[in-house]
Amino acid sequence: MTALRQLFRFHGGVKPAYNKEPSTTQPIADFYALAPLPAEFVIPLHQSIGGVPHPLVAAGEQVKKGQLIGAPDGYVSSAVHAATSGTVKAVEMRLMPHTSGLSALCVVIAPDGKDEWIERQPVPWRAMAPDEVRDALRDAGVVGLGGAVFPTYLKVNPGKKGKLDTLVINGAECEPFITCDDMQMREQAEKVVRGAAILRDLTQAGQVLIGIEDNKPEAIAAMQAAVTQTGEAKIEIVPVPTRYPAGGAKQLIRVLTGIEVPHGKRSTDYGVQCFNTGTACATYEALELGQPLISRVVTVAGNVLRPRNFVVRFGTPMKDVVALCGPKPDSDRLIMGGPMMGFAMPADTVPVVKATNCILVGSKALFPPPPPEMPCIRCGECAKVCPSDLAPFEMYWFSRAKLFGKAQEYHLFDCIECGCCAYVCPSRIPLVDYYRFAKSEIWAREQEKSAADEARERYEFRMLREEREKQEKAAKLAAKAAETKAKLAAAATPEDAAKKALIAAAMERAQQATQNPPAPPADNAEAPPAPPAQQTPS
Amino acid sequence: MSNAFNSPYFRQPASVRSVMLRVLVALLPGLAAYVWFFGAAILVQIALASLAALAGEAAILALRDKPVWLFVSDGSALVTAWLVALSFPSIAPWWMVVVATLIAIVVVKHLYGGLGQNPFNPAMAAFCIMIVAYPQLMSQWPAAGHQADFAAQWQLIFGGGPRVLDAVTMATALDTMRTALHTAGGTATVGAVFGSQPTFGAFGGKGWEWVALGYLLGGAWLIQQRIITWHIPVAFIAALGVTAGLFHFISPDRYAGALFHILSGGAMLGAFFIATDPVSGATTPKGKLIYAAGIAILAWIIRTFGAYPDGIAFATLLMNICAPLIDLHTQPPVFGHKNGGQP
Ligand code: SF4
Ligand code: SF4
Numbered sequence: 050m051t052a053l054r055q056l057f058r059f060h061g062g063v064k065p066a067y068n069k070e071p072s073t074t075q076p077i078a079d080f081y082a083l084a085p086l087p088a089e090f091v092i093p094l095h096q097s098i099g100g101v102p103h104p105l106v107a108a109g110e111q112v113k114k115g116q117l118i119g120a121p122d123g124y125v126s127s128a129v130h131a132a133t134s135g136t137v138k139a140v141e142m143r144l145m146p147h148t149s150g151l152s153a154l155c156v157v158i159a160p161d162g163k164d165e166w167i168e169r170q171p172v173p174w175r176a177m178a179p180d181e182v183r184d185a186l187r188d189a190g191v192v193g194l195g196g197a198v199f200p201t202y203l204k205v206n207p208g209k210k211g212k213l214d215t216l217v218i219n220g221a222e223c224e225p226f227i228t229c230d231d232m233q234m235r236e237q238a239e240k241v242v243r244g245a246a247i248l249r250d251l252t253q254a255g256q257v258l259i260g261i262e263d264n265k266p267e268a269i270a271a272m273q274a275a276v277t278q279t280g281e282a283k284i285e286i287v288p289v290p291t292r293y294p295a296g297g298a299k300q301l302i303r304v305l306t307g308i309e310v311p312h313g314k315r316s317t318d319y320g321v322q323c324f325n326t327g328t329a330c331a332t333y334e335a336l337e338l339g340q341p342l343i344s345r346v347v348t349v350a351g352n353v354l355r356p357r358n359f360v361v362r363f364g365t366p367m368k369d370v371v372a373l374c375g376p377k378p379d380s381d382r383l384i385m386g387g388p389m390m391g392f393a394m395p396a397d398t399v400p401v402v403k404a405t406n407c408i409l410v411g412s413k414a415l416f417p418p419p420p421p422e423m424p425c426i427r428c429g430e431c432a433k434v435c436p437s438d439l440a441p442f443e444m445y446w447f448s449r450a451k452l453f454g455k456a457q458e459y460h461l462f463d464c465i466e467c468g469c470c471a472y473v474c475p476s477r478i479p480l481v482d483y484y485r486f487a488k489s490e491i492w493a494r495e496q497e498k499s500a501a502d503e504a505r506e507r508y509e510f511r512m513l514r515e516e517r518e519k520q521e522k523a524a525k526l527a528a529k530a531a532e533t534k535a536k537l538a539a540a541a542t543p544e545d546a547a548k549k550a551l552i553a554a555a556m557e558r559a560q561q562a563t564q565n566p567p568a569p570p571a572d573n574a575e576a577p578p579a580p581p582a583q584q585t586p587s
Numbered sequence: 588m589s590n591a592f593n594s595p596y597f598r599q600p601a602s603v604r605s606v607m608l609r610v611l612v613a614l615l616p617g618l619a620a621y622v623w624f625f626g627a628a629i630l631v632q633i634a635l636a637s638l639a640a641l642a643g644e645a646a647i648l649a650l651r652d653k654p655v656w657l658f659v660s661d662g663s664a665l666v667t668a669w670l671v672a673l674s675f676p677s678i679a680p681w682w683m684v685v686v687a688t689l690i691a692i693v694v695v696k697h698l699y700g701g702l703g704q705n706p707f708n709p710a711m712a713a714f715c716i717m718i719v720a721y722p723q724l725m726s727q728w729p730a731a732g733h734q735a736d737f738a739a740q741w742q743l744i745f746g747g748g749p750r751v752l753d754a755v756t757m758a759t760a761l762d763t764m765r766t767a768l769h770t771a772g773g774t775a776t777v778g779a780v781f782g783s784q785p786t787f788g789a790f791g792g793k794g795w796e797w798v799a800l801g802y803l804l805g806g807a808w809l810i811q812q813r814i815i816t817w818h819i820p821v822a823f824i825a826a827l828g829v830t831a832g833l834f835h836f837i838s839p840d841r842y843a844g845a846l847f848h849i850l851s852g853g854a855m856l857g858a859f860f861i862a863t864d865p866v867s868g869a870t871t872p873k874g875k876l877i878y879a880a881g882i883a884i885l886a887w888i889i890r891t892f893g894a895y896p897d898g899i900a901f902a903t904l905l906m907n908i909c910a911p912l913i914d915l916h917t918q919p920p921v922f923g924h925k926n927g928g929q930p
Pocket of ligand 1: 470476
C-alpha cells in the first residue's frame with residue numbers, strides 16, 4: 050500500500066545527529082518487571098492542557114489501579130487515575146516536572162503491592178453516540194502523547210463538514226534520542242493500527258495517513274504488516290523524509306497533504322486532524338480494553354550506559370527509571386523531552402507524567418554550554434531553517450528590545466519553539482529563550498488586562514444583579530397582588546373565566562419582565578399594575 | 588541541578604568566526620589574480636589594513652568596555668580590512684588604507700554599535716569618504732603587466748614626497764571609458780575607445796577581468812558553503828547586465844556593453860562580497876533581489892552619468908539606507924498564510 054504518493058515540503062528544518070540507535074537495541078521493558086514498585090506514586094492532577102482536575106480521593110482512602118482519582122474540570126480537561134492499588138497518603142503540593150520549579154496538587158499513593166485493577170469493561174463505542182464516546186475518552190484520561198498532552202476527546206471531531214478528508218497519525222518522531230513511538234510501532238503495531246481505525250471511524254475520515262520518518266524502517270515494516278493483517282481499510286503507511294521537525298503536527302500535515310493550518314485555526318476546518326501513534330494506541334486500550342491511561346512508553350537516553358524504552362506508570366519518580374539505565378557519574382541534569390525542545394527538570398525526583406515521552410540524561414560533555422553569545426549579524430541562517438517561515442532574527446531583536454507589539458507583528462505566536470533557529474545561529478544566540486520570554490510577558494500583560502477587565506465586569510455584574518433583585522421583588526409583589534385579586538374575583542363572579550385568563554397572562558408578563566425589557570402596559574383595568582420600568586442591561 | 592541554558596541543548600558547530608574566515612578564503616582566488624597581474628603591492632595594502640583594523644578594533648572595544656579578544660577574534664574586522672584594501676588602488680600611499688580602515692572600523696562600525704549594528708557597509712562608507720577627499724590618489728591604479736616593478740610600487744606606497752607616476756600606474760578601464768566619452772564632445776565611440784588603449788582587455792579592464800572572475804569563483808564557493816544565497820549576486824549581475832545591455836543595444840556607440848560593466852571595476856567584488864554583507868543589506872529573499880538590483884542600477888547610472896569612475900560604493904550606501912524599508916515590505920508570508928492554507 051506504500052503507493053508513491055505526492056509529498057510536500059515544509060520550509061526549513063535541520064538535520065541534527067539523531068542518536069536514536071542506542072535506545073532501540075533492546076525491546077520495550079515493563080519497568081515494574083525489572084524494579085520494585087516505588088515507595089510512593091506522586092500523581093499530579095494537572096497532566097493535560099486545560100482545567101486542573103479536582104481530586105476525588107482524600108488521604109487514607111483505598112484506591113485500586115485505574116481508579117478515577119481526578120475528575121475533569123471544565124470543557125477542556127482530562128481525567129487522572131491511580132497508578133496502582135494502595136492507600137492515598139496525601140493530596141498535597143509536590144514539585145512538578147517543569148522547569149519553573151513550581152509545585153502543584155498531587156495524589157500521593159502508597160502501593161499495597163497487590164497491584165489490583167479496577168474492573169475493566171470494553172466500551173461499546175460503536176453503539177454509542179459520538180458525545181458519549183468523547184466522554185469515555187475524557188474519563189479514560191486519554192491525551193496527546195506526542196508531548197502536547199491536549200485532551201484527545203476534544204480533537205475526536207469530524208469538523209464542520211461532518212467528516213474529515215484526512216486523518217494524520219503522527220509516527221514521525223523527529224526529535225533526536227527519542228524512540229518511544231518507534232519502538233511502540235515495532236512491537237505493538239496492531240494496537241496502533243486498530244487505534245487509528247477507531248479514530249478513523251470516530252472522525253469519519255476519508256483516509257488515514259500514518260506518517261513515519263524514513264529513518265525507522267523497522268517501524269514502517271511492522272506497521273505495514275499490521276495494516277495488511279488487520280485488513281483495516283483506508284489506512285496507508287507513508288514514509289516521510291527525515292528532517293526535524295517533520296513530527297510537528299503542522300509540518301506533518303503539510304508534508305502529507307500539502308495543507309498548511311495557520312496558527313490559531315482548527316485543523317478540522319481544513320478537513321484534517323492529527324494524532325500521535327501513542328495516542329492511537331491509548332485510544333484503543335481505553336475503548337477496546339476499557340483501560341484508562343495510567344502509563345506510557347518512555348525513552349531513557351543520553352548520558353546512560355543502557356539506554357532503553359520502558360512502560361512507566363504516571364507518578365513514578367524519574368530517578369527510579371533512570372537508575373535502571375546506569376546513569377554515568379558526570380550526569381548533571383534530567384531533560385524531559387528531546388534535546389531540541391525538552392525542558393530541564395528542577396530535580397530528579399519529579400514524577401513521570403503523561404507528557405514524558407523521554408527522559409534525557411544530560412552532562413556537560415553531552416550538552417556543553419554554548420560558547421559566548423555574539424551579536425546577531427543578520428546572516429539569515431535562522432530564517433532559512435524556520436519551519437514556520439518566520440524571520441527569527443527580527444523577532445529576536447524586538448523581543449530583546451521588549452517591543453512586544455512589534456514582535457507579534459512578526460508573528461511571534463506562530464513560532465512553534467522548535468529550536469531550529471537557535472540550532473544554526475552562528476552567533477549562538479539562545480533565540481528560543483527570547484521568544485519564550487516575549488510570549489510569557491505578553492500573556493502576563495494580557496492576564497493583567499483581563500484581570501482588570503474582570504474586576505470591572507464583576508462590578509457591573511453586581512450592579513446589574515442588585516437591580517434585578519429589586520425588580521424581581523417588585524414583580525413578585527405584583528404577582529401576589531394579582532393573585533389575591535384574582536381569587537377575590539373568582540369568588541365574586543365565578544362565571545368570569547375570561548377575566549381569569551387575562552390575569553394569568555398579566556402574571557406571566559410580570560414574571561417575564563424580570564428577565565426581559567419593559568412589558569407593554571396592561572390594557573385592562575382589572576389587570577395588576579405592570580412592574581416598574583427597568584433598564585435594559587447594556 | 589546545574590543547567591544554565593535551555594533547549595535546544597545542542598547546536599550546529601557554527602560561529603561568526605568560521606563564517607568570516609570562509610569569506611576571507613573566498614577572496615583568495617581574486618586576490619591571486621590581482622597579484623598575478625598587478626604585483627604584490629596589494630598584499631602590502633592588505634597587511635596594512637589588517638593591522639589597522641585589528642588595532643583599531645581592539646582599542647575601540649577596550650574603550651567601549653567590551654570583551655576585546657572575543658570580538659577581535661571573530662574575523663569580521665579582517666573582512667572589512669580586506670574589502671577596504673581590495674577596493675583601493677594597491678599603489679595608494681600607505682596612510683590612505685590605514686585611515687580608511689580606521690574610519691570603517693571605528694566610526695562606521697563601532698560608533699553605530701559594533702558588530703551587527705552598523706547601517707552602512709563599513710568598507711564602502713570609508714571608500715566614499717576617501718574618494719571625495721582624495722579623488723586624485725584614488726584614481727591612480729597599477730598597470731597590468733608591471734608586476735615585476737615591486738620596488739616602484741613600494742616607493743609609491745611608502746615613498747612620500749611627490750609621486751612619480753609612470754608606466755606602473757594607469758587609469759582604469761572604467762575611468763578611461765568615461766573620460767573619453769565625456770570629454771571628446773560626443774565624437775568618441777565605445778568601440779573606438781575600447782580598441783585604443785592598453786588598459787582594456789578582452790571584455791573589461793586588462794587583468795581586472797581575471798580578478799573579477801576570481802571573485803566570481805570565490806563567490807560561487809560562498810554560495811555552495813551556504814554563507815550567502817544566490818539572490819544578491821544573481822540579481823546584481825542580472826540587473827547590471829540588463830541595464831547596460833539595453834542601453835548598449837539602443838546606442839552601442841555611447842554605452843558600453845553588459846560584459847564590460849560586469850567585468851570592470853568593483854562589480855564582481857560588489858556582487859559577491861559587498862552587497863552580500865547581511866548587516867547593512869536586505870535579508871528577505873525578495874528584498875535581496877530588490878536591494879541588489881538597486882545597487883547595480885544605481886552603480887550603472889553613476890558610472891555612466893556621474894563624476895566618479897565607479898559607482899558601486901555610492902550605490903551601496905544609498906541602498907543601505909533603503910534596506911530596512913525593503914525588508915519591512917518584503918516579509919515572506921508565514922506558515923499557513925500563503926494560499927489560505929491550501930496546497
Ligand atoms: S542565525 Fe543568528 S546571527 Fe544569523 S540572523 Fe539569525 S539570529 Fe542573527
Ligand atoms: S523556534 Fe520558532 S522562530 Fe525558531 S525556527 Fe522554530 S518556529 Fe522558527
